[in-house]
Amino acid sequence: MSICDRMRKGPKAPADDIDDSKRYLDIYKLIALGLGGTLGQGIYVLTGHVAHVLAGPAVTLCVFIAALVSILGGICYADLSSRVPRPGSAYIYSYMIMGEFVAFNVGWSMMLDYTSGYPDFLALALILLSACVIAFGIKKSFWLNLSFIVINVITITLVIITGTTKSTTENWYLKTKEVQEDIGDGGYFPYPVGKMLRGVAICFFGFVGFDCITSTAGEAINPTHNIPMAIFATMLIVFCTYFLMSTILTLMVPYYLINPITPLTSAFQYHKMYHVQTCVTVGSVLALSASLLNSMFPLQRILRAMAQNGFMLKGYASVKGWTKSTMLATFLFTIIAAGTLVLHFEFLIQLSVMGVLLDYTIVAFGVVLLHYKKDRKFVDGPVEEISFKAVMRQICSGRHSKKANIVSDYIARLFLIIFVVFSGLFCLAFKCFTIINQLWAIVLASCSAVLSIVCIIIIGIQPKSSVLSPFETPLVPLIPCISIWVNIFLVSTLSWLCLAVYLTWMIVGYAVYFGVITADFLGKRLIRNMAKQMIDSFKFLV
Template sequence: MDGSWWNSRENLIQVMSRRKSDEDEPGKEKLARVLDLVDLTALGVGSTLGVGVYVLAGAVAKTDAGPAVVLSFVLAAFASAFAGLCYAEFAARVPRAGSAYVYSYVGVGEFVAFVIGWNLILEYVIGTASVAKGLSNYVDALFDYPIQKTMLSLCPIHVSFMATYPDFLAFSVVLLLSILLSWGVRESTIINNIFTVVNLCTVATVIISGLFKVNSYNWNIPKQDIPKDAKGGEGGFMPYGWAGVTAGAAKCFYGFIGFDTVATTGEEAKRPKRDIPLAIVLSLTIITFAYCGISSVLTLMWPYYKQDADAPFPFVYDHLGWTTIKWIVSSGAIFALFTSLIGTMFPLPRILYAMSCDGLLFRIFADIHPKYHTPVLATLLSGLLAGIMAALFNLEQLIDMMSIGTLLAYSIVCICVLVLRYKNDSGVEFTINGTDGAENNSFVETVMKTTMRYLNLSNIKYANEDTESVSKTVTMFYICVSAVFCFMVVRLEGDQPASSLALYTTAIFGIGLLLLILLLARQPQSTKELSFKVPLVPLIPCLSILLNIYLMMKLDVHTWIRFGIWLSIGFLIYVFYSTTHSVEGQKQRDGSKKKPAINGTIISSGKL
């Protein structure tokens, strides 16, 4: 029985780690390389600026960070930038159109690819629902909330973890766009660029007009000047402390979701080696300046505790008496939100299509309409799911749930970069000082040889099986220690004053993280040539993992419960369906040497 259990365990590991071939299938049509640096940057900016700039700044300022919402955006920008570099290296390793799902399937294994794909589904479903909810709230606020007042009187919802009323406007918009998209969508780079310019002009209008009404007092309001019936914290620039800034950063992170579309254009960029990393940096820089400028002007024009969480700019402009500016900005905001909604809806059916073609999801999602040449069923079903979520949950709940799924996906991408960077690509089987046959070594000798392996005291220059094993072990320990460290830091922020024991323990774990990074840095890296590599490895991927885990820990327990339910559903699908229907698994069972085909992996290009 023990032997059969062990064989089953080995078989399960083999199933979870089977990978796609990274070679092109003969006869497979390639995409045209038509995107230059401007196009890629506009793609990154256009797919990102939306709810974050027109809704999120006011909501986070009011409930979480106060005027320090600016710092929340900066912290979220750093987390996004580190993850963006890792996405760029993944794109360089697998120069195909697609998402991190395809990259991880080729580079790491099937199970990791499924988890990332399942999280991408969550990201796009919640992204669609949240943009639709933000659009609905914005339109409703412009006309003094007629929809909200009517629905609260007709059919209120008295469930703590749901919205206060069903939002049929958000549901209808999503369903209508799903029907339109199922008829066929042709992406145009020129139109995307024009939309992005209009969006940026609206942002510039907000910032420039706001400069005429800034009041530095609003960044340093004393606690005694805050009305007793208002939620204003302790006043000042950081009324809710550093804990409020970081909690706000976990929500502001939502505003940067979308930049990763740039890293999925490996086959469409004219100069991917230069343009993709540069476009990621440029788009994140533009987005960060836009968010910081918007949030600064907003909180300088009007006290943070008086902000409107649903439509902050129409609310402020109304009180300032700027009716014309209000309608100009509101029109631009609705236009940008509508454009962002189409951008978030389009990739979801392509993810479903790609995973179902690989046998990891149900085959019905891979059906292509013979006339419209689109995955009609996948588009309509994903739109229906997103519309239901938009109708039944409020914007803050949707943003939190989307953030946790995306943070996990970003963390897995960074982990995969570490694993692949220390991979033995030379095929050399080598262990230092004969450690493979040291069963009779004394304890002291074993400790010495283990120390030599992990510190690489032999100064091995090229990765081999032994160094690859060491790097994987160190990476696994780093992930575990990071989780404990971040959990303790978050607990310390909530405990005032903090105990000495907790401070010392947290410091010890922090030192442990530094030592683990140093151990990784001592290991030789893969010599495989890539068009782009993340600089300062292992520091940047490790920092990204740490920041992502920290931001995940800042989200509330209800978000974790909802996310846990989503992951559990995914695991059940993988165990009972994907493992037996996987195309790669079937090829292995058939003993076929034919290279596996990758179908339907085009996420950002809009082509199938």
């Protein structure tokens, strides 16, 4: 097998070696895992930061838009989790659908995503504590995590009840003269639209923890049903909580007085409610602990899957029998997470969000590919070769052929790639227009938008695969394509420095990837040559 063939290969799903009698995560435990991963830093830190620096009271709108984006990604995740119920989350999905190279991109990116969202030295202590806890086993750490979630829910309820008594709508209608200099213009939208869009991207970070649910497919009871349902239940609860908390925060305190690091505790201090402040402080620390624990769950599975594929040390693939956890993976998480503490808070969040959005894009890409994959069950006569004439005939005939074939599969792949390119051009042109305000940027953005819609239409008229799954994304390819477009657009709102650092991280990953496969390729070639020489020598002796 050549290096290019290895990059493209997508093996069949391995046999599920998990004994069903050993599955212990029902739908309620899966929801608890999802809540533990999402109801953490987003509520106690992010909403205040976005309100103070980027959006003001419009942080509530940012949360709403971020929830819609997350729902689109969650639908795609649920689709793939019902088709590929294997631990490893997006890494496994992309490996099965798009091959090794794309999967490595996802896995390497997710390593950065899970370790770059905890930017203070209190987090360092919690990282070390969480690493020790999870090293003692998944079941034990799950029950500790559940206790943290219960305390977190009690804290949130306390904030909602007591915060409502100190809320006033006057904080949403501040006059410009009432606001401190260089902190917006007052009102509900005190900052420019560009800043608010960046606030949407940062608020999106508060919804990314639900993918820890998909990483537990090996322990989940009836994963094809329970995992999708747990994803949607988690997202609904998280959205309602975030929306309420951001609303109460901006009604309690004028946005320009919100402390961007400790917004809720400072809000109660502002109203001299010191007992509530203490309770919120304790609850926020435990919520951060639960979030850290849940970050380690999927990272362990991803590193184990990458080690099994030869991209990491084999030690990452070994599971300690009595703990069911990978010690080396936990250790690596601790080292990388501690190393990110020197970076700025907002920069770390942007870095994590960028990786997650690109991972969601690949997941949505995989959903379209699966829905238009050529049928193997039904074959109508000889297999048609891919040619320009065959492609044009298939595009014009649309669903005249009711069964997905090799040509319709090729068209779906081709125009999906073209759609991604045009989506990127649109976002680049839009960002350039906001900076230089030139006519050519508007023309390029308009043409890219029109051509993107044409690509969706061409994909949509192709016959779909007859393979069914317990849960399917509705309105394919529209929903996945909207998810792809929105994800790319939100990435374009992030800083250029963040993009540069992310690309540097990926370049390091490519060096690792191509180094591994080149060494493997050369090693196998050397073994083949040595075997051939031995056989030739044996023939000579005989």
